[in-house]
Amino acid sequence: MELSKKAKSLSPSMTLSISAKAKSMIKNGIDLINFTAGEPDFNTPDYIVNADIKALHEGKTRYTETSGILPLREAICEKFKKFNNIEYTPDNIVVSTGGKQALINALLSIINPDDEVIIPSPFWLSYPEMVKIAGGRSILLETKSENDFKLTIDQLNACLGDKTKCLILNNPSNPTGTAYNREELIEIANWAVKNDIIIISDEIYERLNYDTEHVSIASLGEEIKDLTITISGFSKSYAMTGWRLGYSAANVEITKLMTKLQSHMTSNASSVTQYAGLAALVDEHDEIDNMIKAFRNRRNLVKNEIDSIDDLSMVYPKGAFYAFINISKLKGRKYKDKTIEDSMGIANILLNDFKVALLPGVVFGTDDYLRISYATDEESILKGIDRIKNFIKTLNY
Ligand SMILES: Cc1ncc(COP(=O)(O)O)c(C=O)c1O
The missing domain is CATH 3.40.640.10 (Type I PLP-dependent aspartate aminotransferase-like (Major domain))
Structure with a gap:
């Protein structure tokens, strides 16, 4: 029986599946920094x-x-x-x-x-x-x-x-x-x-x-x-x-x-x-404004941290809670003797070997980027970006 061609032609939501994998690693006790979240880390007021x-x-x-x-x-x-x-x-x-x-x-x-x-x-x-x-x-x-x-x-x-x-x-x-x-x-x-x-x-x-x-x-x-x-x-x-x-x-x-x-x-x-x-x-309460202020501070923190890494760059994000990081300078370099070819490859190494989860740019239509969600606390942001720095230090030409 031929099931729906249209349904079969759809791609599954990669953001939801990678995010689910990150959440399950955390649940299994792995010290993972999760930069994949498409949702605020705050509870509903x-x-x-x-x-x-x-x-x-x-x-x-x-x-x-x-x-x-x-x-x-x-x-x-x-x-x-x-x-x-x-x-x-x-x-x-x-x-x-x-x-x-x-x-x-x-x-x-x-x-x-x-x-x-x-x-x-x-x-x-x-x-x-x-x-x-x-x-x-x-x-x-x-x-x-x-x-x-x-x-x-x-x-x-x-x-x-x-x-x-x-x-x-x-x-x-x-x-x-x-x-x-x-x-x-x-x-x-x-x-x-x-x-x-x-x-x-x-x-x-x-x-x-x-x-x-x-x-x-x-x-x-x-x-x-x-x-x-x-x-x-x-x-x-x-x-x-x-x-x-x-x-x-x-x-x-x-x-x-x-x-x-x-x-x-x-x-x-x-x-x-x-x-x-x-x-x-x-009945809007101050909590909403406080949440927005927290996101603004985190946006500034991510921008400063990424700017301090020579091999990465990003456009200043004006809104939402994402930073789109240009990783094109990392492509062609070697990690453990294997050449880095694409954003998915980098996202996989970061997830498996450095315990930091990000979404590869390819799912958003461009392969030279990784998406960081800063819907997570400042300490985790610093720790996660540090892990990315450690990954870059291991790369050879
Ligand atoms: C750009 C954009 N539009 C719409 C949505 C849908 O949001 P929701 O269905 O949770 O209201 C999302 C959720 O991630 C989004 O990122």
């Missing part, structure tokens, strides 16, 4: 947990509206107004089981067979797989480290064709930490409006934007707002990865399609989790 427990005791345990409970959608609109400077109403919002579901809802709502989706590379590895699921074709746009991994309008024009439907913009970015400023986003918005291209603006790391204001592309005018599907969620900003709560904001036509799709796939996001999310937004 108590005020959020308590709201969930309260909702459970109050019996808020039944199906909700597919698009989410009204008070949560109202609170999300309020957040969009205050933080993102965008006016949405609850009928623009779909609450989903994580940002991941919001993204796949978005793609399934807009893609027809063979429509093209521009994905700036390096990219978050789920985007191309999601495009495949939706029946579209990914067009990878290679950004350059010299340009802080930001796309240019010339590059967008070079990717543009009759079938171009959408651009996925991840701001701030996983894996590079790149964040676009207002002027750059205005140029991208003008390009999208001129060419009638939908933007899926994945802003899941919006709160983790350390140096400048976070600018949402949908805030830049009515025309671009109409063309944009903004994605965000609670995983990264409120340390709620396991709860699975995210949301989208789009025009009413797209929102209706997303709601219809979700109604047949998962119905509503967990009812009590929605009440926890509501508390996260309306």
